[in-house]
Amino acid sequence: MLNRSLERILIAGVASSVLWPAPVLAADVEVKLLSVVPGTRSGDGDWCIGTTGAVTLTAHAIDLSTNSRIAEGEIVWQFCANSALGGLPKEECRRGGMGRWMGEVRSFLNHDSTPSIQPNPRVPILGVRLKYRPAAGSGLKTDLSPPFNLDRTC
Numbered sequence: 001m002l003n004r005s006l007e008r009i010l011i012a013g014v015a016s017s018v019l020w021p022a023p024v025l026a027a028d029v030e031v032k033l034l035s036v037v038p039g040t041r042s043g044d045g046d047w048c049i050g051t052t053g054a055v056t057l058t059a060h061a062i063d064l065s066t067n068s069r070i071a072e073g074e075i076v077w078q079f080c081a082n083s084a085l086g087g088l089p090k091e092e093c094r095r096g097g098m099g100r101w102m103g104e105v106r107s108f109l110n111h112d113s114t115p116s117i118q119p120n121p122r123v124p125i126l127g128v129r130l131k132y133r134p135a136a137g138s139g140l141k142t143d144l145s146p147p148f149n150l151d152r153t154c
Contacts (some may be wrong), residue, residue, distance in 0.1 A: 031132035073110030080127030090147035
């Protein structure tokens with residue numbers, strides 16, 4: 001009797017694994033800033049960009065399960081801002097201060113896997129972060145980069 005019960009449990013377990021496969025877990029992703037030109041690192045991930053003109057920011061997203069560059073989905077360039085005050089430093093968005101992260105520019109990775117933008121900040125210090133949004137059905141996770149400042153005061 002015990003053998004018959006054990007046999008039924010084993011058959012039920014095998015049948016359920018065939019009928020209901022294990023869920024596929026989304027792959028981890030890292031979105032990050034590759035370069036700021038012209039610019040030099042100034043600490044805490046921030047960039048000193050000088051006082052003249054636009055700068056070129058270049059980013060990419062990496063599938064950490066394969067360590068390969070992602071060529072689908074999008075990178076959203078987000079800026080710390082307030083509708084009344086304009087651009088603000090990252091600290092104003094981090095602590096829930098006067099700013100919030102606003103998605104201003106979207107770069108589609110199927111067109112360019114290392115997209116660049118050329119902001120020309122009109123404020124002394126502008127907070128920026130990157131958000132990766134996966135393509136539907138890609139099996140990839142969303143990711144946010146650490147925020148950084150573009151600083152014209154250094």
